[in-house]
Amino acid sequence: MGFGDRTVLRGGDDVSFFRKENGMIFSFSIPGQPQGKAHARTVRRGGKPITYTPDRTVEYEELVRTAWRKKYGDRRVAHDGAALEVIVQAFYKTPKTNKATKELMIRGEKRPTVKPDWDNIGKIVCDALNPVIDKQTKQIIFPGAWRDDAQVARALVEKWYSLHPRVDVYISEIQPKKGDES
Numbered sequence: 001m002g003f004g005d006r007t008v009l010r011g012g013d014d015v016s017f018f019r020k021e022n023g024m025i026f027s028f029s030i031p032g033q034p035q036g037k038a039h040a041r042t043v044r045r046g047g048k049p050i051t052y053t054p055d056r057t058v059e060y061e062e063l064v065r066t067a068w069r070k071k072y073g074d075r076r077v078a079h080d081g082a083a084l085e086v087i088v089q090a091f092y093k094t095p096k097t098n099k100a101t102k103e104l105m106i107r108g109e110k111r112p113t114v115k116p117d118w119d120n121i122g123k124i125v126c127d128a129l130n131p132v133i134d135k136q137t138k139q140i141i142f143p144g145a146w147r148d149d150a151q152v153a154r155a156l157v158e159k160w161y162s163l164h165p166r167v168d169v170y171i172s173e174i175q176p177k178k179g180d181e182s
Helices: 057-072 099-106 116-129
Strands: 022-033 041-047 048-052 084-093 141-142 150-163 166-173
Touching: 022 057, 057 116, 084 116, 099 150, 116 150, 116 166
Parallel strands: 084 150
Antiparallel strands: 022 166, 041 048, 084 166
8 A cells, every 4th residue: 555556545435444455544533624733832821931722623623533543442553663655635625515516526637726735734634643642640641653753764744635525544564675785
């Protein structure tokens, strides 16, 4: 399922947790309209700068974690040193338009060129799958799908239209090519 040899996984195909030639693929869906990672905001309170993450981002990251946990619980994708591939397919609700244009959108011949940007969609998904620890109690809130999203060595984000808005996520370990020692 690497970029060059992957089968198009569109339209609600159930490809969850199937074997591929070089390992497992974890897949899950996040319901609703795709959202991107918003930049942290800084405000002054009592003369001191305070930085915070916007509520919409916090809520969407929690939705991503809930979707992961619903399917995989506290399972991790791979060991801590593994290089990972992530494919994120963002399906936007088809806007109101004429029937011919809507058909083009559903068939994938007309693609979304609207916000959020592709990189912010990938960032919010990957950041949400990092471990979360309560700053005050030091308790693990979410152990993470991986140690850190720095393990993602290859990523692809695609934007599509659909009658059922959602974000589909596919994660797999990148296996070294045989004979590749470099």
